[in-house]
Amino acid sequence: MEDAPGGDRCLNRWAEENNRIQAKICTDPNLLLQRRQRCRSDLDILLQKIKGLPLARPSASLELSVAYNAVILHINLGNGVKDECNQLIEETLVRVLEAHGLDYSNETSSALWKKAFLAECLQELSPNLQALAALQSLVWVAQGNVEDVLGLFRLFVSFQVSNTGSPTSVLKTWAPAERTEAAAKVLDPMRLKEALCVAVALQQGLHRMGAGDPVSAFDLFQEAVDGQCTSALLAKIYNCQGYCLIKMGKPQLSLQYMRQSLQLDFRCLSALYNSSLAYRELGRLEAEIEVLNLLYKALCLSSPEAPAEDPGLLIKPEQFVDIERLNRWARAPCSAEIKYLLARRCLQSQRVAEAAENFTELLEALRHESYQEAPLPSPAPLPAIAEVFLEAAASFIHDEKFDDAASVCEDVLAKSQAMIPGRLVIDGAQEARSHTETDQINCVLWTSAARLFQAVIQGLLGEHKKSVEEFSRSLNVLLAVQFTNAVDRGRVIDPAAGGVRAKDMLVFDVLKACSFIGRGRQFLELEKGRDALLNAQLGLQTSPAFPQATAVFLSCLWQLNRKEEAVFQWRRLQANKTLSDQQWKATEQFLPLFLLQHINHKFYTNEAVLKAVRESAEGGDGGERMELEP
Numbered sequence: 001m002e003d004a005p006g007g008d009r010c011l012n013r014w015a016e017e018n019n020r021i022q023a024k025i026c027t028d029p030n031l032l033l034q035r036r037q038r039c040r041s042d043l044d045i046l047l048q049k050i051k052g053l054p055l056a057r058p059s060a061s062l063e064l065s066v067a068y069n070a071v072i073l074h075i076n077l078g079n080g081v082k083d084e085c086n087q088l089i090e091e092t093l094v095r096v097l098e099a100h101g102l103d104y105s106n107e108t109s110s111a112l113w114k115k116a117f118l119a120e121c122l123q124e125l126s127p128n129l130q131a132l133a134a135l136q137s138l139v140w141v142a143q144g145n146v147e148d149v150l151g152l153f154r155l156f157v158s159f160q161v162s163n164t165g166s167p168t169s170v171l172k173t174w175a176p177a178e179r180t181e182a183a184a185k186v187l188d189p190m191r192l193k194e195a196l197c198v199a200v201a202l203q204q205g206l207h208r209m210g211a212g213d214p215v216s217a218f219d220l221f222q223e224a225v226d227g228q229c230t231s232a233l234l235a236k237i238y239n240c241q242g243y244c245l246i247k248m249g250k251p252q253l254s255l256q257y258m259r260q261s262l263q264l265d266f267r268c269l270s271a272l273y274n275s276s277l278a279y280r281e282l283g284r285l286e287a288e289i290e291v292l293n294l295l296y297k298a299l300c301l302s303s304p305e306a307p308a309e310d311p312g313l314l315i316k317p318e319q320f321v322d323i324e325r326l327n328r329w330a331r332a333p334c335s336a337e338i339k340y341l342l343a344r345r346c347l348q349s350q351r352v353a354e355a356a357e358n359f360t361e362l363l364e365a366l367r368h369e370s371y372q373e374a375p376l377p378s379p380a381p382l383p384a385i386a387e388v389f390l391e392a393a394a395s396f397i398h399d400e401k402f403d404d405a406a407s408v409c410e411d412v413l414a415k416s417q418a419m420i421p422g423r424l425v426i427d428g429a430q431e432a433r434s435h436t437e438t439d440q441i442n443c444v445l446w447t448s449a450a451r452l453f454q455a456v457i458q459g460l461l462g463e464h465k466k467s468v469e470e471f472s473r474s475l476n477v478l479l480a481v482q483f484t485n486a487v488d489r490g491r492v493i494d495p496a497a498g499g500v501r502a503k504d505m506l507v508f509d510v511l512k513a514c515s516f517i518g519r520g521r522q523f524l525e526l527e528k529g530r531d532a533l534l535n536a537q538l539g540l541q542t543s544p545a546f547p548q549a550t551a552v553f554l555s556c557l558w559q560l561n562r563k564e565e566a567v568f569q570w571r572r573l574q575a576n577k578t579l580s581d582q583q584w585k586a587t588e589q590f591l592p593l594f595l596l597q598h599i600n601h602k603f604y605t606n607e608a609v610l611k612a613v614r615e616s617a618e619g620g621d622g623g624e625r626m627e628l629e630p
Contacts, residue, residue: 010053011062015182017046018066022184025073025314033077040073047088051095060096064128065183067092071135072187076314081142089136096125109136110148117155127177130156131189134174134196141199142320149200168197168223187314191228198227198317202237206325214244224317233318235265236330243274243329251281269298269332273379276341285349292342299335333380336365340382347391347597352398359392363408386412386446390594393453397601402457409450409457416450419443424481426504441481441504448477448511449595455518456603464525471519478512503590510591513543514599517552521604529560545583548604555609567617574617 021039047070050063071085078085086109093112097104100121104112113136116122116129133156137149150170157173176189205220221241225234242257255278261271272295279288318326333341343358366385382388389408396405420443426433433441455470483505520535536553543549550573557566573580588596 008058010049011059012182014046014050014066015062018043018062018069018183021046022069022186025186036073036077040070040077043070043073057099060099060125061128061181062183063092063095064125064132065181065185068128068132068135069186071132072314075138075319081139081320085135086139089132089139092132096122096129110151113152114155126156128181130174131176131185131192134176134189134192137171138192138196138199138315138320141196141203144203144322146200146203149196168201171197171200192315194228195315195317195320198224198229199320201227202317202321202326205240206322206329209240209244209329210325214247218244218248227317230313230316230318231264232267233316235261235268235271236326238264239268239271239274240326240329242271242278246274246278246281251278254278268330269295270330270379272298273332273338280345285345289342289345292338292345295332296335296338296342299332299338328377331379333378336362337378337380337382339365340388341380343395344391344593347395347593352395355395356392356399356401356404359395360404362388363392384442384446386416386442387592387594390446390449390453390592391597393450394594394597397453397456397460397598400460402461406454406457409453412446412450416443416446420447420477420480422480426481426483444477444481445507445511445592448474448515449598451477452511452514452518453598455515455522456598456601459518459522459525460603464522467522468519468526471515471522474515475512475519478508478515481508483508506587506590507592507595509543510546510587510595510599513539513546513549514595514604515539516542517549517604520552520556524556524559529556532556533560543587545580545587546599547580547584548599550580551605551610554613555606558609558613559606563613563616566613570613570617 021042025036025039043066047063047066050059050066053059067088071088074085074088075081090109090112093116094104097112097116097119100119102115102119102121104115107115113133117126117133122129133152137152140146140149140152153170153174157170171193174193176193201220201223205217205224208214208220209217218241221237221244224237225241229237238257238261242254242261245251245254245257255275258271258275258278261268272291276288276291276295279285279291332338339358339362343355343362346352346355346358366388389412393405393408393412396402396408419439421440424437424440424444426437426441451470451474455467455474458464458467458470516535516539520532520539523529523532523535533553533556536549536556539546539549540553554566554570554573557563557569591599
């Protein structure tokens, strides 16, 4: 059969048919989708004709080339690797082995390729085998199997590269043979090699990035950048490199990569988000907020059209990369999450008017639009909605929008109050806690904070009796929780070793202290000096390092005309100031933002009284000034 003239004529005719299809694709890269699909169908039919002949060596070279072309179009039109690609490659390889009398039974794909490249009788087919092996490698890369790819390439480049070479050094050494066979290929294997190098480097870079190794990830991404990429993919790679640089402590340099990313593809909004992170690292608040505002506006606009890509690219590296993993690193938060970041950063930087405005817009959006987390994890997910509302309330109180603050607190109470247990006993010696216990603790915390905020609002409005009632309600909620085996409040807790329980206790203590000293302030306004001093003392005992507790306690003593005692206490506290500052600094790290911002409100201090205490104490012995202001 091998020498039959009829067989030769068939092979020549099929080679010409393959070349006509190849010419149609290569000379007109703008072929419409339907025409490309017809070309793929024609190649599939041609391949079936070839397989209709008895197995013969002369047809092996042609079959390898036609199978190569068919797989290329399957990948191109399928927008990635499908099962039929792997199947088509393996069937072709098996037929070649069988045609040359080589056993192929019960072998894995890797073993089949090893047998093919080690067989002397297949040396003349090596160029076509290598081209198909490169396609097999891309299929494996798409499946996350890079090790098999490197093992396969070492079969025909091992004499040039050591086994310890970097992932792409083995691939880059491969030099595809120039065309010598009659059947032309729709894609130069050199282009295939470039796509493979990019895909492997990018896949490995994403893996190292996920493993927390930004230095190795950056180098691998650089290898990917050096290859041929579409502008959209290149933009994502630059963005990933910029993120790596932030993690490497080089935020200024990262901004250059973010800029390149946006110049290539303005839809890569993750580059804007990562730019805001870089500016935050640099301490450039104005630039950070400006970028977040720009990102918010971009997210609210309709999605722009993608930049035009080269239609002649039959194979693109992104078709073989874990797109879900890539998108995880190359996606921006949603508009609600960005609006929250804007509000939060303004609140943290004491830009209360801007914070209140942003929180107002955010709450409006959350009330009228259901916020749903995207399928992929967000780089900046919203915290619990109750915490968002309480941060909003804190900003409204600072901005003297008391009605808005009270309304938000009511929303929090409506959702969290009903979930509070009658009594909750927590073992302070245990580190872990159940999901149910976490929910209960959070609901207690949110309800107490909402009551606390309402009490402050009433006090600022001059409703002192109502304020006392609300402070008492805030305390009663907290008293329903009992910590057993609690840590000593006088001991400094290491944030890294304090554990979940220690943090819970410290937050609860600060909340209790706020309620005690707030109620003490209101008792002073109601001229109930004894009750005022008792509450101030309880606040100081509950959280001894809390500066506002110290300030209210001293204010009570002074306003009750116990001025000598106030001066004595000021000096005693001044002597322990270093330890108190250390304890409070450790405590602050555990406090949620809504509470941390709230305790700095002027409601808890009386500047005129504190100034009088300080001047009296300093005038007596000229001692060092104690900073009592928040």
